[in-house]
Amino acid sequence: MSLSAERHSSERVDRTGYRCLNFQPEDIMKKDTIHTLQAALKTLGISPCPQVEIEVPKVGSFGDISTPLAMGLARVQKKAPKKIAEEIVAAIGDNDTFEKIEVAGPGFINFSFSREYLYRGVKRILTHDPTLLREDIGQGRRVLVEFVSANPTGPLHVGHARGAAVGNALCNLLRESGFTVEREYYINDFGRQVLLLGESVFASYMRLNGHEEYQVPEDGYQGEYIDDIAREFRAQEGDGPTTAEEEGMAAAREFAYGKMLALIRKDLGSFGVQFDSWRSEAELYEKGEVAGAIDFLKGKGFMYDKDGALWFKSTDFTDDKDRVVIKKDATYTYFASDIAYHKDKLDRGFDLIIDIWGADHHGYIPRIESVMHAFGYDSTRFRVILVQMVNLLKNGEPFKMSKRAGNFVTLSDVAELVGADTTKFIFLTRKADSHLDFDIDVVTAQSSENPVFYVQYAHARINSILENARAKGIDVSTIGDTDLAVLELDEELTIVKKLLVYPIMLEGAARTCEPHRITYYLQELAGLFHGYYHRHKVITDDRALTLARLALCTAIRVILLDSLTILGVTAPDKM
């Protein structure tokens, strides 16, 4: 089977209408269970073997892992689901992986893992081999993720921070899931907005030189940052009157644009987000890629002339309206460079292309999808992730932002005031496509409103316990060899199961491109640990128990560190 055919068959369309990645589950726990089930089905002569679905039940009494398989088979086999389930259980027989397998409810088969199996799982974590925590669902396939891509006409604000946090975490997640990820920032450095930036800075500069008659152009940019740049420009250019206004304006534009881009890079860097490539819109024009892409589509018959303009026939695909590419005045629309940019992405040979946009651009999805179609690209390999607007509040009151009025909270303000870790984590505690209230006062209060501390605290606490053990002369470097059989408390086994479910959770997060699942998992795991910590001492006089509990704590720490790292959040040793 070819790669693309295989990929195609495993893809589905989610309920929002966007394609998502869907791969066969390969996690250890799942794999072991599925193999057991498949063998049993074979014994029973049930073929073709149906897709075996596995889930982690919400309620502990339903076992560690569960399948509704028999219920699905009931129709095909024309037998009661419970009966089928019982036959399957009988066919599985004795097995050292499971302590108990039972039929429950309308026909669920619930599996409980044996303690030996669980201990083996902890040992795997203690090897510190991250590949044992992941499934290679990407298999080296190349994915391009474009995110942030804010106009270089002002500093990044809180809304961009959300896109940056989500994009960054998603890239990490996909990379850890076996994809080769390229992070890209598309710079809109062509057209009206940069011109306005230049004019705005130039006007400010001229006023600084005593030419009060220069006004910020209509729709121009205002705010302190414009004056700051103008002052810097003045420091470079001096205060002599600029004789050739055109030249001065162009110089101001270049200067301001350069400053802005540098600032954006710097802010993203201090936020902990780095890009592999920065793609320039202006360059697409200079290299003739815009004209080339349009010619290409013309050749395919997807362009036509009407009313003196050139139109793209996006209604041939998923759009409800054709779109102008070249205006009556012979200039290009913004859409034209978007076509070229997406062709450029395709030409670079990615297996998967992900665009992360602000939700206010959702109306653009059909036309870009149409472009992908027109270029002959399998559109299931293109996905747009929408990041909803951040509803900025200050002390419970809406805080209106406007870049042009210069009234906004920048990313660097937030990173400095709130901290990059907290900001990222909060943005990742919600689905990307859901509205989010971000109250500056609440978040800066550094109270229990900040879930990130809760999780980081668990990590720091474990580190502190390990320090303590070392101070008492316990050698924790060989903790992986510890006999874990003394871990027999329900709480301990619950924690172990939570740890072993980690790869399943990660796989789901990667498959659906939903990094927010990781933050929920983290809070649950940290919660289990904090409760355990308060009820039971790790370091006691019982040497065997101490070592086993240190091993458990170490395993928890491995998972906390691993998942926080994927989110782009630090895991401090001390707090």
Next chain:
RNA sequence: GCGCCUGUAGCUCAGCUGGAUAGAGCAACUGCCUUCUAAGCAGUAGGCCACAAGUUCGAAUCUUGUCAGGCGCACCA
């Protein structure tokens, strides 16, 4: 008017693509610091999953309709 998204505890949100008894954090109330970090723990309370039909063994989840909120509907960028 058309399209997209959202509607789950007082508030902010999860709910793993149709599974079993609906989940967490805040806020409220009650307890817990000579003991590995109290940025913590234990407990109480809080629900007609917006509403109404439908699909089937089974619906917060899928379909349709209604209501409410947000966003988008350029030869702007």
